Amino acid sequence: MKRLVLALAVTAAAAAIAKARAQEPPVPPAPSPAPVTQVAPPAQPADLRLVLTAEGGRRIGIAVPPALTDPASPADPATADAFSQALAGDLGYSPWFVVADPTLYPKGFRPPVTREDGDAWIATGAQFLLDTQIKAEGGQTSFVAQLYDLRTLKAILARKYLSAGATSRRVGHAVANDVVRQFTGKPGPFLTKIAFVSSRDGGRNKELYLMDYDGANQRRITYHRSLSLSPDWSFDGEKIVYQSYINGQPGLFWFGKEGGTKTQIPLPTALNASPSFSPDGKTVAFCGSVKGNPEIFTVNLDGTGLKRLTNNVSIDSTPRFSPNGREIAFTSNRQGSPQIYLMDTEGANVRRLTLTGNWSDEAAFSPDGSKIAFACRNEGDFQICILDMQSGRTFQITTGAGANENPTWSPDGTLIAWEHSNGGASQIVSAFADGSNLRTLTSAKDNSYPAWARNLE
Amino acid sequence: MTNTVRSLGVVLASSALAFTLGCCAKKPAPAPAPEVQAAPAPTPVPVTEPTPAPIVEQAPPVETLPDVDEINKKGYLKDVFFDFDKYEIREGADRDNLAADAEWLKKWATVKIRIEGHCDERGTRQYNLALGDKRANAAKDYLVSLGVDASRIETISYGKDRPFVEGHNEEAWAQNRRAHFVVTAK
Secondary structure (H helix, E strand, O other): OOOOEOOEOOOOOOOOEEEEOOOOOOOOOOOOHHHHHHOOOOOOOOOHHHHHOOOHHHOEEEEOOOOEEOOOOOOOHHHHHHHHHHHHHHHHOOOOEEEOOHHHOOOOOOOOOOHHHHHHHHOOOOOEEEEEEEEEEOOEEEEEEEEEEOOOOEEEEEEEEEOOOOOHHHHHHHHHHHHHHHHHOOOOOOOOEEEEEEOOOOOOOEEEEEEEOOOOOOEEOOOOOOEEEEEEEOOOOOOEEEEEOOOOOOEEEEEOOOOOOOEEEOOOOEEEEEEEEOOOOOEEEEEEEEOOEEEEEEEEOOOOOOEEOOOOOOOEEEEEEOOOOOEEEEEEOOOOOOEEEEEEOOOOOOEEOOOOOOEEEEEEEOOOOOEEEEEEEOOOOOEEEEEEOOOOOEEEOOOOOOEEEEEEEOOOOOEEEEEEEOOOOEEEEEEEOOOOOOEEOOOOOOEEEEEEOOOOO | OHHHHHHHHHHHHHHHHHHHHHHHHHOOOOOHHHHHOOOOOOOHHHHHOOOHHHHHHHOOOOOOOOOHHHHHHHOOOOOEEOOOOOOOOOOOHHHHHHHHHHHHHHHOOOOEEEEEEEOOOOOOHHHHHHHHHHHHHHHHHHHHHOOOOHHHEEEEEEEOOOOOOOOOOHHHHHHHOEEEEEEEEO
8 A cells, every 4th residue: 555645634524534645646746947937926915906806818728628437436425426527616715826718628638648638628728627526435535636838747746535424525625625725725615614694594693604715505504593793703713702692781702613612701891893803813803882881892712801991972883803813903983984094913003005986894914924905985885896915996796786894814815705785685795805706605595794714634 | 850850740649649739638527428418508718619529530640650561552752763864863853852752751751661673674784783783772862961860761783684664665674774763660
């Protein structure tokens, strides 16, 4: 048994997917330099507009034909379809790739061995071919993925995955993550989760829910039969803190694993809204009301160390820890209309960040802290804006009818989810960080307060 | 102020009681017996006696409040309304309503209330939670300034997450920019 089994746990919650380096095709240690240089670097964009409006020409053409099944030990066709759909769907919803039109795919020519094979795939507009095979193997399903550079005809990525109890959709997400990692150095958002609030259980109650990044697997995680709002994840993805009216007056609660015990943070303040985890997971910033005046506080999860950071007769609300943990963005109407400010975690060095519009709220730091997405309003409905912290420039990424708010970034910074309503119930939508490729993730009743988990896997 | 109100209430209640007792005391103690035997009795006595009796019965005795649920249904307390993104109590009807609310609360000194702050759906959810808190407390502070004991008033903000009325139009928005009064104990 020469095979090196990496056995990575894809997430703590789900069954691990055993990854094994496939024996058959030799794996080149590094991708060819050409594709790497063609990708806009994700981390330090020199020009925000360039990255946010990444043109199709800058994206990598990739062909993702349905997985082939081994006729000798065929896998369940439904399993194969779910895998292929998840994989193509993921890569088609990534700003790094353009998935070639499947109607142009040639029959056969897989794997691409000859120049003729390669050209048949290049004719679809692809630079790379993701060739996948599935077979039943010892009570499990095995998935082999090979990513070919169609110019060199070399596989720059080749991996074998064993289902090990995971759904084939999940394996498809894991493969897509590895393909993105091959080009960007970090996985895509395909195995991440979004927490949100839904009224789908009826009445006037709202409960917390979880879903996959693409809206799949929506499931309830609180049973308070009350109003529960505003979830926020710890940076390690282990904890969620939220506001709930379960005891009448609203309080802050947190829990660890899905289904874990909900613990209330003892607080002397009223309101107790908009909790935000510090990056170390020990402290929560929140909006607490003292004698009818909403202020920003931080507190440890056990209720100790309560610290008041603002002292102003105006409204101070919606605190958000910056990813480096040194600053907190918040909203205040101290100069008239609600606008977003920044202060350090001691409450000093307050400066105003948003300068335009008549209502800005719900700041959301990008994972690298270089940008803030927020709900912005000039006239009419709220839109989603992005402020580039370095240049101070603001970009509006939504247009058109309907209101948009509560933006939240995918942990890789490529996608943003928010809530959208157009004269009715609000639903959670996601899009690329430039606002393109909008899709709706929820449909049952009213859904709000999306919070993207900050851990990638 | 509150003590005065309470004392006044006690005095009124006592005098009503005294009046009731006083009127009854004027009657001859065994009421039915003399009536039967009254035929030979002197005429002026029965004539003067019936006159005060119906007055006592018609005058509303001590006012009582119905159940808390019934109080809330009947709407003894008037809500106050706000402009978009504002939490100041407006001149005019809203101040008049709060003044009437304060009088009612001073009359019923044992009543406790909760003021719910609501916002219209056009604002952002997170800020609206703070705005609702400001609205509820603006209404509370106004009542306190008119002499209502602060300890009788609880506030809560629902922002736009539990709207007073469902709806997505001007009328619903105006209805939801409110501080809503709920009686929690009588």
